[in-house]
Amino acid sequence: MVSIRINGVNRRFHGDPNMPLLWYVRDELGLTGTKFGCGMALCGACTMHVDGGAVRGCVTPVSFADGKEVTTIEGLDSEGNHPVQRAWRAHNVPQCGYCQSGQIMSAASLLNRNPDPSDDEIVAEMAGNICRCGTYQRIFAAVRTAAQEV
């Protein structure tokens, strides 16, 4: 049995502790904001936070989060108004939108750790998240904007 606090709610999971957090939150909890993109921690679409740090949910077993605090895109801000989310809208970042939950969670994790990242630090962090619509230029600008607000 695994005990996790997800978006402020205590959960107990009795299933396979090797199940990745991605599938646990999507299939068991119905938190579908976290997306499946590759299953190999290569694209970042499934990025969520465990104790404030970014993890790729597709390769992180539920057991890893036992006793820890997990935040998904749905729990980043109760109103959807985290500075990163506001910056995303101000820059009209999304095209299809599919990768954006993961992009936002990566950016929020970066700014948690480093509120004043250099351009190179932004690129290094965000290079783990793929966007096939090609919104990188706006993501880069939005992270810079959000950094001024956190």
Place this chain on the structure above:
Amino acid sequence: MSGIQNLSRRDFLKNTGITGAMVLGAQVVPSPLLAGARAQSTGASIQPNLFVSIAGDGMVTITCSRSEMGQGVRTGIPMILADELEADWQRVKIWQAPGDAEKYDPAGKDGQNTDGSRSTRHHLDVMRELGAAGRYVLEQAAARKWGVDPGEVYAKDHRLYHTGSGRSFDFGDVVDAAAGIEVPAGADAPKLKDPSRWKYIGRDMPVVDNYDMSTGGADFGADVTIPGMKIAVVARAPVYRGKVKSFDAAEALKVQGVEQVVEIPPLPDDKPAEFRALGGIAVIGTNTWSVLEGRRKLAIEWDDGPNTAHDSSTYDDQLRAAARDGGHVIRDRGNVDEAFAAADQVLEAEYFVPYFIHTPMEPPAAIVDANARPVKIVAATQSPNETRQYVAEALGVDKSEVECQVTLLGGGFGRKSKPDFACEAAILSQMTGSPVRVQWTREDEIRNGYYHAASAHRMKAGLDTSGKVTAWHHSGAWPSLIGLWAPAARTGHPIEYGLGLIDTPYDAVPNLRIENGEADVMIRVGWYRSVNNIQHAFAMNCFANELAAAAGRDPVEFLLELIGEAEVMDLAKDGVEDPWNYGDSVEEWPIMPKRLSNVLRVAAAKSGYGKPMPAGHGLGLACHRSFHSYVATAVHVVVRDDGSLHIPQVDMVVDCGRYVNPEGVKKQIEGAAIYGNTVARHGLISTTRGAVDQSNFHDYPVTRMNDAPLDVRVHIVEDFVHLRPCGVGEPGVPPYTPALVNAIHDATGKRIRRLPIGDQLKSA
């Protein structure tokens, strides 16, 4: 054209969830049938659709009949209607239409398939008419309530005003009086706004889904759940048209959460692939992780079938030989042979572009309940109407018994026009008796996709003593996407010729021949963002750059000279009758060399072309017409000593005629640079004994932020003469690769003739 009806308070609205008291629909009828259909339209046989409804509280609901995959269509198309209606955008909601081309293809042109960069150009007129009709009905209703002449009433910003008294109503105040007001047609049809009075068309608008997309609230294909639904993944043959010889599911069935393992029958030998299910072994269970684990534990013996000779180590050279051999002349001007004999210099070069795969961030996913009537499909599909058709065939039911709801698409790029994944869900739902969601993984998407055709190009040109091109001969070979329907096809289809080859824009060249060689289709070849334009633009722009160097001339001046300044290029003069022109007539959307020259000139100016650059820096330009739009791209590249690239700036100039949402245009063109950057530098699908070698983003890399240009400047040419709207989603991609490759030559003197660039610069 369509007939517009006021459908307020009609019985059929009861089950639609539309609560509006005023509803307008458009009868979707191809124009030749319109006269006959009008006569029937009072009968019950034609089911009206819904395009705009206005509720008593004034909320306007506009139908979006196109699939949203990041191109902004759920914003752009409704903007048109809202503008003509004089609605306030803050009080507009969007309703996503289900798949039903009889009802929701108001332009009657494309069967509701969101593809070919055509939504805006096919919907601008009809959405304006619907908006104007709505405004007309509201004005009439207000006049009725006030008891005044309708000519004294006008709509503005969601209100209706009476000129004489200054009285006004909110839109919602008059919907109760709207029933029964007929929308006149023909010469009396409601007048469209003069473009000078447009308040949304032509202005930047954020996408309607911005909030949901930034909070995880947007629903994509795999985000929908229906009661009793099972989840399935499928193991498919590694080689196209391979089959299951035998399988053992014992270990898979031991996985907690796995409930069943069943075989989806293979494609029958006599049926072309089209969009049908490929067949394979499906693992079905209660959650995605369980079925993925179960699939890993399957033991399957495959019969690899007839395509094991499809091996890149030999197939690529077969394409090169086929390009050299040519054989099918598709456009011929003057006499290239005589011109080559008389030329001062004759140059030849071969270009090669490999297979690509789409990799939308959302792998395909669809839910089908085959046991309900009507059959229910929920899918991330570009083409919901064809999804119904293929699912109906898979289930052996009539298409009228199948419904398809469309979710948001996590990228499409052409992959999601092909509903094989929905067919799989349908077959599994029928076999198991439960609703089933089929989830494709990234490996499935890369190994069992519909591939952008690999292609080889033999380019040959003659120059006279002054360095002018006297003859141009382009011969290309590729496996045709028409093989999906005609597996024995060995030559290209007119559609592929029309994708930037037969319409080669070098109109000023006196002798010109375009030729097509033969190739076997040994994999599912399908369309990909920009389709064959990618390789055609690459080969012709880069070869032109080579010729300029051989002639000792400026490459941009040289390219401008090839294109010329003609108003219209008439392919009929070169023996081409009725060329495929993106499904539209050449009268309405002609090929216009001077617009191509214009964007190239603007790109040179915007990029600072001609100024000296530091060592290791290069600036390359290229231009291409596709989907009726004209795009020129200038790439500034820095090639470092170790062969790695940095791209500090890209300028992209687009002439797309009339546009609706300039912010949307900019985003599509910015994204095209990134998509093009993957094509140029990374994209490579290869095969060994028929099986695709790549499987995920580690061996099929795509552009990430650390190799992306982050300063892409989009310049929209304001074309007030050619106001017909043109495509935007795809035309930005083709010129990117040749611009980058030409920039690399400018920086290093090295020619790249084979994609991807990969590490070709590192080995130098």
